[in-house]
Amino acid sequence: MAAAGSLGLLQAPSSFTAAAASRPVARRAPRPRALFAVRASAAADVTKDAVLKAFREKRALKIISGLQNFDRSSVASVVSAADKGGATHIDIACDQDLVKLALELTSLPICVSSVDPSAFHSAVEAGARMIEIGNYDSFYDTGIEFSSEKILKLTRETREILPDITLSVTVPHTLSLPDQVRLAELLEEEGTDIIQTEGGKCSSPTKPGVLGLIEKATPTLAAAYSISRAVTIPVMCASGLSSVTAPMAVTAGAAGVGVGSAVNKLHDIVAMVAEVKSIAEALGLPSRNVSSNLRTVHY
Template sequence: MTISSSITNDFTNKLALKVITGLNNFNMKKVKQMTQAAEIAKATYVDIAADINIINELRSNSTIPICVSSISAQTLIKCQKADVQILEIGNYDSFYEQGRLFSSKEIMNISKDTKYSLPNTTLCVTIPHVLRVEEQIELTRDLERIGVDIVQTEGKSTSLSKNGDLSGIIGRAASTCSSTYAISQNSNMPIVSASGISALTAPISFLYGASGIGIGNNIRQLSNITSMVMYIYEIQTAIENNRSNKQDINHSISRSSINCNLSPSKIKVHNKILQ
């Protein structure tokens, strides 16, 4: 495990919170706003596009740990020379809109190229939500075997769901929380839940086994640093208020009728999850 010392405590205490500026967000003003808000609110780190100019600008104006995201091993390796703390393979949302999907094999190839080139760098890999649960678990185990440090779960593309009511808020987080739970029961790797996470659903992510959460879209929509800081504070407060009221969700899942709706192969995986 090579998780950067600057973020280790938050992951160990299952309190990690990263602010995602966006894989394809090269708007320097917006990125700097979000980064400044994250630093003021004491977020764990920021996740930015793999762009050397943005990295250098943030390095000169901020001390918050930086993660860069890309689907290119070569790009990540180049960015590491700019002294970032975390490399991430992921944030696929914009690619899904183009009909671009990622297979387990492709993710493994990118991960191997990156990890083998930079064995001492913290590497996070996003598990595509388009994979079946069984495939997500298997991919996580394969990534753990090659030394990947953190995995991130995601949900259905938030840009494709515009509901602003309660059901919409929960629905956007349901997929990533479900993947988080399944993976957490089958791996000891730290997990970051991202996609549609809000003050309402952040505590659920931690209850389901996450060590951290990622928030981005809701912050990017805000117009000033003050409102961004207040939004991060709101999520942090929700997490803290729920830490003392943790519940065991295994009992409610095991008693549910979910098995009735699963094929024999899925029942086998489900039963493994509950063991």
């Protein structure tokens, strides 16, 4: 708007005659968009549609290996388990070599997580189709928390670098529930595609078994319920979920669930696949044929 205002204040030179003013003004034809730009934009739209399809159908299941998990063997096991167990998305640390590794093991959309916007570009070039500002658990352990202002700043910086990639942003559970809702609304205005909730770290179950699983999921379920009613973009409920509580998340308003420690803390690939499959079945996802001779994946 400032530029337009400045143009409006320009004065015609004194030599500007009435005759010159009466001449028809030659209008320049609009410059056509470069064919490459059109194709790139169309490709981005197709990619985003494919990534968001499961969310729009309210059946997304993202398996998370960990924001700071750079162990190739561990990541390979989680990716393989997610693929064979019936997940719809994989979430790994933001590293181009890990992206290439994951692409050797699955055709599912790869999401990379980071809190450093500059780190996303190389991972996207390597083949990541979704990026996530989030998975803050490892930072909480060191006493680091994220304010609404910090999250918004990271989101704006990321959108400047990668305006077309599918972007998910986690709303910290350390904020009050009303503040989480308000931040989600602001993130939607900034062009975020998916809001992710969390809460497992702030929950200390007092009961064993199913009651304990429900207690553990309560904070993230409450956030998913509240946020999904305040925004129009998909909400992914994550942190502290299991096959018991994943369907509750969808009932609460989530378009999908993110599962990390329930899978990535297991040390056996067969157990990992079984856990993913259990959650996928609880969400009504189609089952996949799994080889009976699964073993630990080494990379």
